[in-house]
Structures are given as C-alpha cells and as structure tokens.
Amino acid sequence: GAVVSQHPSWVICKSGTSVKIECRSLDFQATTMFWYRQFPKQSLMLMATSNEGSKATYEQGVEKDKFLINHASLTLSTLTVTSAHPEDSSFYICSARDRIITDTQYFGPGTRLTVL
Amino acid sequence: AQRVTQPEKLLSVFKGAPVELKCNYSYSGSPELFWYVQYSRQRLQLLLRHISRESIKGFTADLNKGETSFHLKKPFAQEEDSAMYYCALRTGGGNKLTFGTGTQLKVEL
Numbered sequence: 001g002a003v004v005s006q007h008p009s010w011v012i013c014k015s016g017t018s019v020k021i022e023c024r025s026l027d028f029q030a031t032t033m034f035w036y037r038q039f040p041k042q043s044l045m046l047m048a049t050s051n052e053g054s055k056a057t058y059e060q061g062v063e064k065d066k067f068l069i070n071h072a073s074l075t076l077s078t079l080t081v082t083s084a085h086p087e088d089s090s091f092y093i094c095s096a097r098d099r100i101i102t103d104t105q106y107f108g109p110g111t112r113l114t115v116l
Numbered sequence: 117a118q119r120v121t122q123p124e125k126l127l128s129v130f131k132g133a134p135v136e137l138k139c140n141y142s143y144s145g146s147p148e149l150f151w152y153v154q155y156s157r158q159r160l161q162l163l164l165r166h167i168s169r170e171s172i173k174g175f176t177a178d179l180n181k182g183e184t185s186f187h188l189k190k191p192f193a194q195e196e197d198s199a200m201y202y203c204a205l206r207t208g209g210g211n212k213l214t215f216g217t218g219t220q221l222k223v224e225l
Contacts, residue, residue: 004159034213041125042217042218043202043217043218044160049212107159107161109159
C-alpha cells in the first residue's frame with residue numbers, strides 16, 4: 001500500500017526557534033497533502049490543506065504566518081513552525097491524497113514536537 | 117458547519133462479545149463517512165468507508181441518514197481489535213476530513 005513518511009519523528013527545540021517538519025509520499029504522487037494537529041487524547045484537527053505548486057489553504061483560527069506550509073513537489077510538503085512556543089507542543093500528522101486514487105488519504109506516522 | 121460526534125471515549129468489552137462504536141454526524145450536504153483505526157504506536161489507517169459497503173476485519177458500518185449515524189459494529193470482538201477508532205466525515209468534495217474525538221476500544225480476555 002501507499003506509504004507516507006514524516007521527518008523527524010520527534011523534535012525538541014527551544015522557545016523562539018523554528019522547526020521544519022517534512023512529509024513525503026514514498027511511492028505515489030500527491031497533489032494534495034493535509035496537516036493535522038493532535039493534542040493528547042484528543043482528535044485530529046485539520047490545520048491546512050497543501051496543494052502542490054500553490055498556496056496552502058488554512059483552517060479558521062490557524063495562523064498562516066506561524067505555520068508555514070510549502071508543497072514544492074508532488075511528493076513533499078513541509079510545515080515550518082516559526083518562533084515556536086511551548087503552546088505549540090503537539091503531535092503533528094500529515095496525510096497525502098493519492099493523485100490517481102483521489103478518494104484515498106494516507107497518513108504519516110506523526111511528529112512529536114516539544115518546545116521548551 | 118459539519119461535526120462528528122463519538123460519545124464514548126472508552127469502550128471496554130470482553131473477547132467474543134459484540135462491539136458497537138457509535139458515531140453521529142451533522143452535515144447539511146451529502147455525507148461521506150469513514151472509520152479510521154489507530155493501533156498502539158502505529159499510524160492512522162483507513163478501516164472502512166460507507167461507499168464501499170464492505171466488511172473489514174469483521175467490522176461493518178451502515179450509514180443511517182435518518183438518524184445521521186454511522187455506527188461501527190462487530191459481532192465478536194477479538195483481542196487484536198483493541199485500538200483507537202475515529203469516525204470521519206468528508207465534505208466539500210476536496211477530501212477534507214472532519215474527525216470525531218475517537219473511541220478507545222479495549223477488548224479484555
């Protein structure tokens with residue numbers, strides 16, 4: 001089946017620094033990728049939809065200048081948390097939509113971000 | 117706005133007992149419903165979708181538009197079914213998913 005990877009799997013950073021998280025579709029092309037945030041014991045909340053070659057679409061309440069998304073190729077999307085603060089600590093999950101099988105969304109393993 | 121409700125945070129059943137994980141949705145358009153499962157320390161994966169009307173790992177779910185429900189059922193629970201289950205609603209034709217809060221299923225011996 002289709003595989004989506006995320007890197008890093010976990011990261012610890014100091015408050016005020018920026019962190020980049022990569023999401024890759026390993027064996028398929030994804031015109032659309034999605035970024036979710038999951039707090040402990042809570043559901044996945046969609047942050048933004050990332051479309052290859054165009055600007056991301058952010059959900060209401062998500063700061064686009066805080067969470068920079070780039071989708072430069074059909075297999076890679078990146079999420080950069082800028083000037084991270086402790087409240088940004090969370091589990092970030094990406095998913096990728098198969099370009100051919102467009103109704104199928106495959107999820108990455110997630111990235112645990114801890115901001116000190 | 118669309119919403120997915122999973123009223124139970126935790127459901128504990130004995131092995132061999134029937135399982136029903138509840139899911140209700142709120143959406144003004146034509147809904148597409150999914151069940152996703154997350155086993156311990158693994159990624160989220162699709163379990164089944166209402167369009168397919170299929171049975172995966174013994175689980176089935178029927179979309180009831182009158183009751184706006186999409187409950188997940190299995191007649192005989194197995195230990196390996198222990199996991200987190202999320203109901204999700206797709207809207208807008210763009211594959212955007214709205215997730216419920218999830219139900220932790222624990223199957224005890």
